[in-house]
Amino acid sequence: MREIKNFINGQFVLSESGRTFDDVNPANGEVIARVHEAGQEEVDQAVAAANAAMNGPWGTMAVAERMKLLQKVADGVMARFDEFVEAECLDTGKPKSLASHIDIPRGAANFQVFADLVKNIPTESFHMDTPDGLGAHNYAVRKPRGVIAVVAPWNLPLLLMTWKVGPALACGNAVVVKPSEETPHTATLLAEVMNEAGIPEGVYNVVHGFGPDSAGEFLTRHPGINGITFTGESKTGTAIMKAASECLVPVSFELGGKNAAVVFADADIDKAIEGTMRSVFANCGQVCLGTERVYVERPLFDEFVKRLKEGAESLRMGWWQDENVNFGPVISQEHRQKVLSYYEVARKDGANIVTGGGVPEMPANLSEGAWVEPTIWTGLGEDSAVVQEEIFGPCCHIAPFDSEEEVISLVNDTPYGLAAAVWTENLSRAHRVAPKLEVGLCWVNSWFLRDLRTPFGGSKQSGIGREGGVHGLEFYSELSNICIKL
Ligand SMILES: NC(=O)C1=CN([C@@H]2O[C@H](COP(=O)(O)OP(=O)(O)OC[C@H]3O[C@@H](n4cnc5c(N)ncnc54)[C@H](O)[C@@H]3O)[C@@H](O)[C@H]2O)C=CC1
Numbered sequence: 001m002r003e004i005k006n007f008i009n010g011q012f013v014l015s016e017s018g019r020t021f022d023d024v025n026p027a028n029g030e031v032i033a034r035v036h037e038a039g040q041e042e043v044d045q046a047v048a049a050a051n052a053a054m055n056g057p058w059g060t061m062a063v064a065e066r067m068k069l070l071q072k073v074a075d076g077v078m079a080r081f082d083e084f085v086e087a088e089c090l091d092t093g094k095p096k097s098l099a100s101h102i103d104i105p106r107g108a109a110n111f112q113v114f115a116d117l118v119k120n121i122p123t124e125s126f127h128m129d130t131p132d133g134l135g136a137h138n139y140a141v142r143k144p145r146g147v148i149a150v151v152a153p154w155n156l157p158l159l160l161m162t163w164k165v166g167p168a169l170a171c172g173n174a175v176v177v178k179p180s181e182e183t184p185h186t187a188t189l190l191a192e193v194m195n196e197a198g199i200p201e202g203v204y205n206v207v208h209g210f211g212p213d214s215a216g217e218f219l220t221r222h223p224g225i226n227g228i229t230f231t232g233e234s235k236t237g238t239a240i241m242k243a244a245s246e247c248l249v250p251v252s253f254e255l256g257g258k259n260a261a262v263v264f265a266d267a268d269i270d271k272a273i274e275g276t277m278r279s280v281f282a283n284c285g286q287v288c289l290g291t292e293r294v295y296v297e298r299p300l301f302d303e304f305v306k307r308l309k310e311g312a313e314s315l316r317m318g319w320w321q322d323e324n325v326n327f328g329p330v331i332s333q334e335h336r337q338k339v340l341s342y343y344e345v346a347r348k349d350g351a352n353i354v355t356g357g358g359v360p361e362m363p364a365n366l367s368e369g370a371w372v373e374p375t376i377w378t379g380l381g382e383d384s385a386v387v388q389e390e391i392f393g394p395c396c397h398i399a400p401f402d403s404e405e406e407v408i409s410l411v412n413d414t415p416y417g418l419a420a421a422v423w424t425e426n427l428s429r430a431h432r433v434a435p436k437l438e439v440g441l442c443w444v445n446s447w448f449l450r451d452l453r454t455p456f457g458g459s460k461q462s463g464i465g466r467e468g469g470v471h472g473l474e475f476y477s478e479l480s481n482i483c484i485k486l
């Protein structure tokens, strides 16, 4: 049985309590590793190691030197590509094709892109007049914030964790990472890469465990941290924000969503179907940017529903290593229960089940896995919980609309505001509609097309702050103004 340990001050360590928990492959229910749960002691040690690192060579390292090390980390991930793919697929059950095209290359790119970016960032400078006529000169210097607590989710484990660790380290911070209890593997593998690349001890630390009364809470309540970056559920965001308020540390949050796709009758239907297939079903619907509400202009409605149904029914479920497989299980039995409870609500609310709606028949070797059917509904009212709440599963509700004004109001009628996709060949309409949608990210004629230099984050209850490109610098560094009287 594999042992997954905490990583503190450059060393893999057990937990003093001796407490462990199981890492389960959701495709077949097999226990694949025993994970050592960090208690308060390990979290204290990790935060102390990170603070010590800030006072060691890392804290004074030249930017160019730091960037070389981060490039080595990116190279190190790519050099162990197959191991990372296997670890990610075993933890999540996701198909190899997905992990090898999205999760792992993006995991490496997150180091490279932010290393490239940070070395070219200017700061501002202002000359001011003074009564004596000599003036004064102001200039800002950018400093690391200190120790950043990174609390990561399970849906894109390496990608979303490094999306935070990359810019944090590029800005010169040290980090303590708390990966999701469901997916402890790749954060631990990355620790080996950090050592191989020569990242100084204490700069990257990993503590394993759960949220409340476990490593997550111990870390986010810790007085030795200087900022918290979190991706996950909005409710967890509230709990973490309360913890952050006690030590008055800044937070950067990327939270849940109930994202819409809007398909106008003039859309290129082939492209709209291809994009909506990805936005609804990629990663078994477990992408925070994913679509769970689809609004289709009435003349195209029937054809769109028919073609999305055909697409959903052509998805191929199975074991991650099978080259033909493009659809995995959800992350856990617990999450499956949550998704299936919404399938039940849809039934009770009188949905027309276009396809799916239950649990698929799987071969004997996968029968203990957390499988659910890709599902499409029509006919629900906008007030159904299925249309209002984040399900985070492979499913969507499709409704017709008749005018731009109507669809804008439908899309915005939610407490969330993360992402949207608009499908139209009419450029004026695209420019008119996209800015009116209350979301942090709006794609036109695409979905999940990501330029890492652009601002990323959610409006309303979908997040606080923006990461990506120079925008993350606001969180991962602090500006000090220096005023020199001439
Ligand atoms: N990217 C996103 O927007 C994601 C959304 N979700 C949503 O969240 C739901 C539940 O999934 P979970 O993994 O349970 O999400 P979660 O928000 O509970 O957990 C995410 C991370 O936060 C940690 N955590 C939980 N409670 C905490 C606390 N009080 N203090 C500090 N850390 C804490 C967890 O251990 C994990 O590392 C999903 O069904 C889905 O709806 C889940 C993952 C990603």
Ligand SMILES: O=C(O)/C=C/C=C(\O)C(=O)O
Residues within 6 Å of the ligand: 155, 156, 160, 163, 231, 254, 286, 287, 288, 289, 450, 456
């Ligand atoms: O940074 C990205 O490109 C991907 C983001 C996806 C999420 O944040 C998510 O699914 O939680």
